[in-house]
Amino acid sequence: MDAFFNPRSLAVIGASNKAFNLGATICRFISYLKYDGEFYAVNRKGENVADCKGYTSLAEIPGEVDLAVILTPAHVVPQVMEECGHKGIKAVIIETAGFNEEGEAGQQMQQEVNRIAREHGIRFIGPNCLGTMNAHNRFCCFFGAQPGMYDSVYDDPGTISYVIQSGGVGVLIMDSLVSDVVNVNKMMSIGNKEDIDEADCIDYFNTDNTEVIGMYLESIHNGTRFMEAARRSSKPVLVYKVGRTEAGAQAAMSHTAGMANNDVIFDAACRQAGVIRCNDISELHSMPKIFTTMPLLKGNRIAIFTNSGAFGGITSDLLVEAGFTVPTLSEELQKKIAETGKLYNVENPIDMGPTLSKETFIDIFTLLLESNEIDGLLPVLNVWQPVVIEALMELGEICKACDKPASIYVPNAVDRILQLRREYRLPGFLSPEEAVRALQVSRFYYNAQKKKEQVTSLV
Amino acid sequence: MDAFFNPRSLAVIGASNKAFNLGATICRFISYLKYDGEFYAVNRKGENVADCKGYTSLAEIPGEVDLAVILTPAHVVPQVMEECGHKGIKAVIIETAGFNEEGEAGQQMQQEVNRIAREHGIRFIGPNCLGTMNAHNRFCCFFGAQPGMYDSVYDDPGTISYVIQSGGVGVLIMDSLVSDVVNVNKMMSIGNKEDIDEADCIDYFNTDNTEVIGMYLESIHNGTRFMEAARRSSKPVLVYKVGRTEAGAQAAMSHTAGMANNDVIFDAACRQAGVIRCNDISELHSMPKIFTTMPLLKGNRIAIFTNSGAFGGITSDLLVEAGFTVPTLSEELQKKIAETGKLYNVENPIDMGPTLSKETFIDIFTLLLESNEIDGLLPVLNVWQPVVIEALMELGEICKACDKPASIYVPNAVDRILQLRREYRLPGFLSPEEAVRALQVSRFYYNAQKKKEQVTSLV
Numbered sequence: 001m002d003a004f005f006n007p008r009s010l011a012v013i014g015a016s017n018k019a020f021n022l023g024a025t026i027c028r029f030i031s032y033l034k035y036d037g038e039f040y041a042v043n044r045k046g047e048n049v050a051d052c053k054g055y056t057s058l059a060e061i062p063g064e065v066d067l068a069v070i071l072t073p074a075h076v077v078p079q080v081m082e083e084c085g086h087k088g089i090k091a092v093i094i095e096t097a098g099f100n101e102e103g104e105a106g107q108q109m110q111q112e113v114n115r116i117a118r119e120h121g122i123r124f125i126g127p128n129c130l131g132t133m134n135a136h137n138r139f140c141c142f143f144g145a146q147p148g149m150y151d152s153v154y155d156d157p158g159t160i161s162y163v164i165q166s167g168g169v170g171v172l173i174m175d176s177l178v179s180d181v182v183n184v185n186k187m188m189s190i191g192n193k194e195d196i197d198e199a200d201c202i203d204y205f206n207t208d209n210t211e212v213i214g215m216y217l218e219s220i221h222n223g224t225r226f227m228e229a230a231r232r233s234s235k236p237v238l239v240y241k242v243g244r245t246e247a248g249a250q251a252a253m254s255h256t257a258g259m260a261n262n263d264v265i266f267d268a269a270c271r272q273a274g275v276i277r278c279n280d281i282s283e284l285h286s287m288p289k290i291f292t293t294m295p296l297l298k299g300n301r302i303a304i305f306t307n308s309g310a311f312g313g314i315t316s317d318l319l320v321e322a323g324f325t326v327p328t329l330s331e332e333l334q335k336k337i338a339e340t341g342k343l344y345n346v347e348n349p350i351d352m353g354p355t356l357s358k359e360t361f362i363d364i365f366t367l368l369l370e371s372n373e374i375d376g377l378l379p380v381l382n383v384w385q386p387v388v389i390e391a392l393m394e395l396g397e398i399c400k401a402c403d404k405p406a407s408i409y410v411p412n413a414v415d416r417i418l419q420l421r422r423e424y425r426l427p428g429f430l431s432p433e434e435a436v437r438a439l440q441v442s443r444f445y446y447n448a449q450k451k452k453e454q455v456t457s458l459v
Numbered sequence: 460m461d462a463f464f465n466p467r468s469l470a471v472i473g474a475s476n477k478a479f480n481l482g483a484t485i486c487r488f489i490s491y492l493k494y495d496g497e498f499y500a501v502n503r504k505g506e507n508v509a510d511c512k513g514y515t516s517l518a519e520i521p522g523e524v525d526l527a528v529i530l531t532p533a534h535v536v537p538q539v540m541e542e543c544g545h546k547g548i549k550a551v552i553i554e555t556a557g558f559n560e561e562g563e564a565g566q567q568m569q570q571e572v573n574r575i576a577r578e579h580g581i582r583f584i585g586p587n588c589l590g591t592m593n594a595h596n597r598f599c600c601f602f603g604a605q606p607g608m609y610d611s612v613y614d615d616p617g618t619i620s621y622v623i624q625s626g627g628v629g630v631l632i633m634d635s636l637v638s639d640v641v642n643v644n645k646m647m648s649i650g651n652k653e654d655i656d657e658a659d660c661i662d663y664f665n666t667d668n669t670e671v672i673g674m675y676l677e678s679i680h681n682g683t684r685f686m687e688a689a690r691r692s693s694k695p696v697l698v699y700k701v702g703r704t705e706a707g708a709q710a711a712m713s714h715t716a717g718m719a720n721n722d723v724i725f726d727a728a729c730r731q732a733g734v735i736r737c738n739d740i741s742e743l744h745s746m747p748k749i750f751t752t753m754p755l756l757k758g759n760r761i762a763i764f765t766n767s768g769a770f771g772g773i774t775s776d777l778l779v780e781a782g783f784t785v786p787t788l789s790e791e792l793q794k795k796i797a798e799t800g801k802l803y804n805v806e807n808p809i810d811m812g813p814t815l816s817k818e819t820f821i822d823i824f825t826l827l828l829e830s831n832e833i834d835g836l837l838p839v840l841n842v843w844q845p846v847v848i849e850a851l852m853e854l855g856e857i858c859k860a861c862d863k864p865a866s867i868y869v870p871n872a873v874d875r876i877l878q879l880r881r882e883y884r885l886p887g888f889l890s891p892e893e894a895v896r897a898l899q900v901s902r903f904y905y906n907a908q909k910k911k912e913q914v915t916s917l918v
Contacts, residue, residue: 166769168841168870175872218772242769247785248776251763251808280892281773304710308627310701313677314740317707326706349710382627411627413634414873414889430873433739 001196001204003091004125005134005186007066009038010141011058011089013080014072014096016043022095022143023071026131027052032147033138033154038063058087067091069131069141074098077127078112085120092117094126095143100192101128114194129191130167135184136209142167142189150174158183159211160288163190163201169216169281176285179418181427182292185210197221199229206233212288215239216281218252220266230273231452236291236445240278241266274448276441283437286429290438293396293427294405296449297442299375300324303368304349306380307356307388308411311432312349315378315409318436324443333371340364348374361391362398369402376439377406380432383420384412392426405442409435460655460663462550463584464593464645466525468497469600470517470548472539473531473555475502481554481602482530485590486511491606492597492613497522517546526550528590528600533557536586537571544579551576553585554602559651560587573653588650589626594643595668601626601648609633617642618670619747622649622660628675628740635744638877640886641751644669656680658688665692671747674698675740677711679725689732690911695750695904699737700725733907735900742896745888749897752855752886753864755908756901758834759783762827763808765839766815766847767870770891771808774837774868777895782902792830799823807833820850821857828861835898836865839891842879843871851885864901868894 010030015023027041031051041049046056055061058068058080068089070080074096084092094113099106110127117124125132133140135157144167153174160182164170170187177183186205190196198215199222205213213235220226220241230237243249244263270277278284302324304315316326326348329337334346341360345351350364361381368377377399383389392408399406408428410417420426429435469489474482486500490510499520500511507513514520517527517539527548529539533555543551558569569586576583584591592599594616599609603626612633619641623629629646636642645664649655657674658681664672672694679685679700689696702708703722729736737743761783763774775785785807788796793805800819804810809823820840827836836858842848851867858865867887869876879885888894 166767168767168769169773171841172870172872175875178872179874216769218769242772242776244776245779247779248772251775251785252772280890282890282892308625310625310627310675310677313701313707313711314628316710317701317703320704320706326710382630411631413631413637415638415877416634418874431739431741433741 001123001200003066004093004132004188005139006137007037007091007139009040009063009065010067010069011040011042011061011065012049012052012069012071012141013042013058014070015041015049015052016045017047017049023069024049025144025146026069026071026141029140029142029145029147033140035139036137040065058083058089061087065089067093067141069093069095071095071143074106074109074127078109078116081113081116081122084122085116090122092122092124093129093131093141094124095129095131096126097128099127099194110194117195124195125188126191127194130164130170130189132186132188133184134186142170152178153184156183157185159185159209159292161186161205161208161210161213162284163188163198163213163215163217165190165193165216165218169284172281173214173285176282179422180285180289181421181425182289193221197225199225202226202229202233202237206235210235212291213237214284214288216284218242223266223269227269227273230270230275236276237274238276238278238284238287239270240281240284274445274452276445279437286434287438287441289427290405290407290442291445294399294407294442295403296446297376297405297439298446300443301327301374302376302378302439303329303374304378304380305352305364305368306349307352308380308382309344309351311380311411312345312351315380315432315436316349318432319378319439322436322440324439327373329371329373333367333373336367337364340367356387358387358391361388362394365391365395365398365406369398369404369406374404376404378409378435378439379406380409380411380435382411383416389420389424389426393424396427405439407435407438460582460659462525463552463591463647464598465596466496466550466598468499468522468524469526469528470499470501470520470524471508471511471528471530471600472501472517473529474500474508474511475504476506476508482528483508484603484605485528485530485600488599488601488604488606492599494598495596496598499524517542517548520546524548526552526600528552528554530554530602533565533568533586537568537575540572540575540581543581544575549581551581551583552588552590552600553583554588554590555585556587558586558653569653576654583654584647584652585650586653589623589629589648591645591647592643593645601629611637612643615642616644618644618668618751620645620664620667620669620672621743622647622657622672622674622676624649624652624675624677631740632673632744635741638881639744639748640880640884641748652680656684658684661685661688661692661696665694669694671750672696673743673747675743677701682725682728686728686732689729689734695735696733697735697737697743697746698729699740699743733904733911735904738896742900745893746897746900748886749864749866749901750904753858753866753901754862755905756835756864756898757905759902760786760833761835761837761898762788762833763837763839764811764823764827765808766811767839767841768803768810770839770870771804771810774839774891774895775808777891778837778898781895781899783898786832788830788832792826792832795826796823799826815846817846817850820847821853824850824854824857824865828857828863828865833863835863837868837894837898838865839868839870839894841870842875848879848883848885852883855886864898866894866897
């Protein structure tokens, strides 16, 4: 799998200098990124495209080719695959569309491609996909990528790896992470997944520097393999799946030729395998930070700490509806908290007055997280004073020391939250609902891992 | 009620030049806003505060006083109310806290205040509230407001009026609307609502330039009155209610002394009265634009029109889960749509290629909205080309002409959507979930109004 993300040499077949040539966008983008490797363009004229040296066929390329990206018309793909085989290429990405998603002729061509791949021991991604990218080594073979579009993704690589069946969703995720505290490690679009599928991806992302795996799926290629890989995974797997309804499944089918899957069965299997099912498409980019910035949530008792009274009630409802408790603190703990400064309510939710010092915040964070009365913290703090930001900046360390998470929500407008993320790298969520959901996701994953350990120890 | 939003003269009782005086923040803010009226400050020294002329008592003020705002300590409030009565003031806002929410002594004081109000025919808002604001005439008596904080709210007044039991939520709403296409008309925080309650507010906002009423409630003062007012309302009423769970109700009680209400009963009553219940607190500011910018949704058949294949599947699922259908278009209509340009799929979702002209967009919008096969449109259009923005800018007019709504989602990052709203006033939603929810809300309201009409015509 590594050749798909770290090829020493890359050939783009079908890249030329004709107007609107999609292969050329790859050549231009990889030249722009200054990826460290050899790249070649294969086209009828043998012309160079951007920094990619041109050849009229794969056979002509003097050195070895680690990875071939095919962007020729569909009917030529079988022949190109054959040439890849003869050249000894073991990793191919077929970005061309027009196979199973386009009727019988396409299906026949697909069978032909599959046979050739088996014959030559080629592993391939696609067809009908966008390709792969690796933010850490500045590699990308997404067609259509424009120089300058994702600079921040490459300038600030992260630890979340994505499997996306569709380019549009990948772009949305990368765009959204630009104003978040986490970022992309690798991304791959697997399209019709005739060979490499979601199970292979989970296994591979368990071997590299990935911390969280996010998946946007329009179908499951092989349910059993997928669930086995998910069960094996020692990293959280987040899945958003389309095709929960018949209309959604039908739309997905015409898009990437997936088969409809029974959603109830899929849902039950996810629960068993510890796969986190995203409720909203945005959870693919909003949830990873609860894993990368905070310890896991090991119990159900949450303390709310707010400087905006109304949010005590709002988040109490949300927490209880999400299966948590908001326990009244012991008198002893209440007394200690009351001693830190002027507070309106110390029972839980803890509701504080508007004029507190940074030390008071830190004291309350520490008292709550160190106590054995609660398992996690939901700070809902309006940052109308710089002191609030300063205190929140230190919360991560306290959480780490106490091995308990805090899910931060700042009840200000979205613009402000995005700014706090960018300027201070504050891992804040965009709404109280999102912050509570993050606790739920953390708790679900912790429980699932526990269960897996028990099962393993029984075997 | 008008005196609360358009007073010719205002007295702030308890405003002085002492440090941290809350009344003074009102005097300073109203001076900053250059509100057209007389304003007075009442304090022990009779000193002026900002542009408010100082007096030692209400009786001393030479002219009439339309509205009194009380921000004295709680134990003085009964006496001040008595003085208001003698001065002939009929509208009072008691912003001071420390009544029912603070035990028995507070409750007794409240009874006293209520008796005095009745005796003198005073209508009052509060206690324990933030007060009122009217963006159109630049009036505000919220304590704590800082000059410059809400310039855009006053510079660009709107037609949404809010009732908020808590200041924090009001601030969040105003902040959030800064980057939306709608804006605030009036806002009022009614606190413990010992006299004026949510029912009065609904009735009043049915007499002014309000188009949509938004309410954040921690309790319902009088269920029957509330539901009757909601039923009478000819404008959409959106409600977010805290206290759905016991923990939430308890937190709300300590905040504004509300009584817990049975949520199942409340929910059923809302359905009957046509009250839109918000699922998320953000719906209070995200949903109004579907009413102010688009016709109501009169049926369940939605067409999806996208340039990002994956979103056809994502939104099909969401629409079906929300009770809509995504009908396959007739062959005749499909043929007409196919003739407009290169399209991948014309059945519904309509999935278009990346290289279309503005005219093609307009043609497809018009074909869909004019057909009798669909009732509303869900455009999910990535605005990576200026032509897409230009086309979307004309969609509102087509919707108006066809009397059908479109709920716009642009599958780009949040920053980009906010920018499109600010620069182009594009009424886009922040997620596919939000866009689908807006259609649901519009449909619910249309149905509820229809039912009310039928009931009325039977009587």
